[in-house]
Amino acid sequence: MQSRQFQKLIWPLAIAETILWAALYYSFPALLVQWEQEFGWSKTGLTGAFTLAVLTSAAMAPVAGRLIDRGLGTKVFCGSAVAGAMLLVLLTQVTQLWQFYLVWFGIGITLAGCLYEPCFAILTRTLGSRARRGITIVSLMAGLAGTVSFPAAFYLSSTFGWRGAVLVFAAVIIVIAVPLMWWAASRAEQIGGAASVPSSRNAREPMRIARKPAFWALALGLAMISMNTGIMITHTIPLLTERGFARETAILAISMIGPMQVIGRTMVMGIEHRVPSLVIAISCQFAMSAAALSLMGATALPVLLASFVFLQGLGNG
Known part of the structure; x- marks a missing residue:
């Protein structure tokens, strides 16, 4: 593929993924406080819906993968984004906690079909x-999704209420993200139309790998990182505001994790050929553990809030 074709394929996907992560994933922690204040539901009850969405996404990912392998990539990719936007619209109508859970269960299904x-x-x-280069570009740009989502949600919800903010997120998906996704995915299918079907030997390879203890150790480590990230982005704003930080400060802190993620990913790209992957992975986990300790101590020593942002973003990136 020529460089020009490569750029025309990658950048629309990078923009679309940034929008999708901002609107469908980060909108939950960005609006959590507003939901708690309006509905009076417990923080635990609310965040359970987000956990359900993430688990549902993980469970449905293999299904989405099989559909993509059958040549339905564009339909799965774009259809999931449209469905996600429609569910955001439906979210503005909920009045009961079970309805809230049902909507986020549906969003979880769509996440499996339109995110990374x-x-x-x-x-x-x-x-x-x-x-690999294309994936790097997309993930670098989408790493800024939280930086977009938190300030946007704060401004929009302050101006139009949380329902107005959610409707704007849904509209941006439909008007900007979906057309970019359709164009790029359709072009990708045309370019890759002659791609070979995996051999039966390659098809059996995942099962062989799954029998190795190292696979499960790696899976557990990644699950812990994912859990840490979910907890941090969901609870940082409420935690900081409860401990006396201004809401604007809390939003600035959580928004700056995105740029730190990009820096972290860029650093890995620069050292991956010289430093063993295991060393990088362990260092990232130590950084995220240190970030949690920094957050705990930020009330007594506010400068630790900057340490939290730096370490959490760097480790997760």
């Missing part, structure tokens, strides 16, 4: 050996 995994699967099928 399906996007990267499409790029891998299309670009082959060049997919």
Whole structure:
């Protein structure tokens, strides 16, 4: 593929993924406080819906992958984004906690079809050996989704209420993200139309790998990182405001994690050929553990809030 074609394929996907992460994923922690104040539901009850969405997304990811492998990448990718936007609209109508859970269960299904995994699967099928560069560009840009979502949600909810903010997020998905996704994914299918079907030997490879203890150790480590990230982005704003920090300060702090993630990913790109992957992975986990300790001590020593932002973003990135 020529460089110009590569850029035309990658940048629309990068913009679309940034919007999707901001609107469908980060909107939950960004609006959590408003939901708690309006509905009076407990923080535990509310965050359970987000946990359900993440678990549902993980469970549905293999289904989305199989559909993409059958040549339905564009339909799965764009259809999931449209469904996610419609569910955001439906979210503005909920009045009961079970309805809130039901909507986020549905959003969890759509996450499996339109976030990183399906996007990267499409790029891998299309670009082959060049997919890594494309995936890097998309993940670097989408790493700023939280930086977009938190301030936008704060401003929009302050001006139009949380329902207005959610409707704006839904509209941005439909008007900007979906057309970009459709154009890029359709182009990817045309370019990768002659891609070979995996052999039966390759099809059995995942099962062979899954029998290795190292696979499960890695899976557990990644699950812990994912859990840490989910807890931090969901609870940082309420935690900081409860401990006396201004809401604007809390939003600034959580928003700056995104740029730190980008820095972290860029650093890994620079050292990955010189430093063993295991060392990088362990260092990231230590950084995120240190970030949690910094957050705990930020009330007594506010400068530790900057340490939390730096370490959490760097480790997660």
